[in-house]
Amino acid sequence: RxxxxxxxxxxxxxxxxxxxxxxxxxxxxxxxxxxxxxxxxxxxxxxxxKAAPTKYHKDLNHKDGYLNCLTDKQKQALKDIKIKITEEKIVLEGYFDPEAETQDLILLRFLRARNFEVKKAYKLLSDDIAWRKDKDVKSLKKKTEREVLGCDPKLMHTHLPVWHQGCDKQGRPVIYKIFGNFQIWEVTKHTSLEKLIDHHLWQMESYMDLTRENSKKFRHIVETVTVVVDAKDWRLSLFTKEATKFLYRISKVDSDHFPERMGRLIVVNAPYLLSVAWKVIRGWLDPKTQKKVQIVRGPNEYEPILKDWISESSLCDEYGGKAKSLRVTQNR
Known part of the structure; x- marks a missing residue:
């Protein structure tokens, strides 16, 4: 036991x-x-x-559409999609951790992503299950970072450092990404764009495991992550055709296979010209996700926001906190 x-x-x-x-x-x-x-x-x-938690953190004041906060119409949609997956013999066993999340929690994420339109939500879910089987995501998760990338991970850590460090005040894992000087052409000299997409998927799966671990640890629902993107030194010359394709592909992976998984995202040290790229990128995101994104400039703007989200003792010291940065310690 x-x-x-x-x-x-x-x-x-x-x-x-x-x-x-x-x-x-x-x-x-x-x-x-x-x-x-x-x-x-x-x-x-x-x-x-004995069972997964069924309540959110008290500070997460979700409106309708979330567990324990459903309208009659939304409750009916949840019943209807359950009937649909039973009729179609869709098996969700192994699709989630019963100690961290319930079947209802998963189905509600897909329903919210499609505004509680059952047919569209069911298609999103069934397509995701088929895609995961085709991609053999279970096997991908077991690979090392080197095996996924097909090259030395230090190359990626140099050009696009990404790491997890602690959690915010609601228990959501905090992910940091240094995106400001991502020269994708330097990385694709040693690996392919497809492997970079697989690497993003591999990372996302590890972050979802963190949400489940935190749900069990804190005994309240944790189903999203907080993301801090550092855009310092970003310039238009980095927004190449290949970089645009990469960003589009990973945003597609996130929206199709990790719906309703981003709690909030803040872009810090954003140069003025980033607004040009944002006009393109925001078109790939659904309106609800767009509202979760904040773009700010220097420390005077972002530090108060981050300290409101994350306790100072847990916030990375690169962004005004007291926790020593784990940027170079998670290479694996």
């Missing part, structure tokens, strides 16, 4: 795991009492997780 350590909502950030715990902190309100069984093993309290 799998037994997991009971960790409170106020647990130290992932990037600060070596700090001593604050013994005075209380159990979070979001822990569903009927979902856990406490036992005493070796003098230490443990819990066995």
């Amino acid at each position: 799998r037994v997991a350590r009971f960790e409170m909502l106020t647990t130290k950030p992932l990037s600060m795991e070596n700090e001593p715990e604050n013994k005075s902190k209380k159990e979070p309100e979001s822990v569903p009492k009927n979902d856990i069984t406490q036992t005493d093993i070796g003098g230490e309290k443990k819990i066995e997780i």
Whole structure:
């Protein structure tokens, strides 16, 4: 029987795991009492997780369309898509972690992505399942970064550093991307565009695993990520045909296969000319995703926003926080 350590909502950030715990902190309100069984093993309290959490963090004030906040029409749409997947013998077993998320949570993401139009949501879901089988995503996840890229990962880390560091105040993993000097032609000298797309997929799958881990850890629903994109030194000469194709392809992967997975995204150190590229890129995003994107300039603009989202002790020190940057420690 799998037994997991009971960790409170106020647990130290992932990037600060070596700090001593604050013994005075209380159990979070979001822990569903009927979902856990406490036992005493070796003098230490443990819990066995019996079911996925069914509530969001108290600060995430979702409107209609989310679990426990559905209109009658949306409830009916959820029932209808369940009937549809049963009739079509769509098997979701293995598609999600039952200790971290429920089937309803997954179906609602697809429904929200298609404005609760059941036929369109079902097509998005069934196409995704078929695509994942065709791509053999399970096998892709098990590969090393070098195997996925087909070249030395240091090349990618040099031209497009991307890393995960801690979580925001709602428990969402925080992903940092240094995109300002991405010279894609230097990378495609050593690998292909297709492998770069696979690498993005490989990264996204790892981030989704982090959301599931945080759901189990904090005992409230975590289904999205917070993304910080650094555009310092970006210039129009980087917006080549190949770079445009790459950005379009990864945005397509995200919208078709990771619907409703971005909580919020902020572009920092944005030069004025970035607005030209944004006019193109925003056309690839649905209106709801567009609203989750903020574009700001220097530290005076972005630091207050980031500190509102992320505790200072967990925020990367490159962006005004106190957590030592993990930029070069996650190469693998």
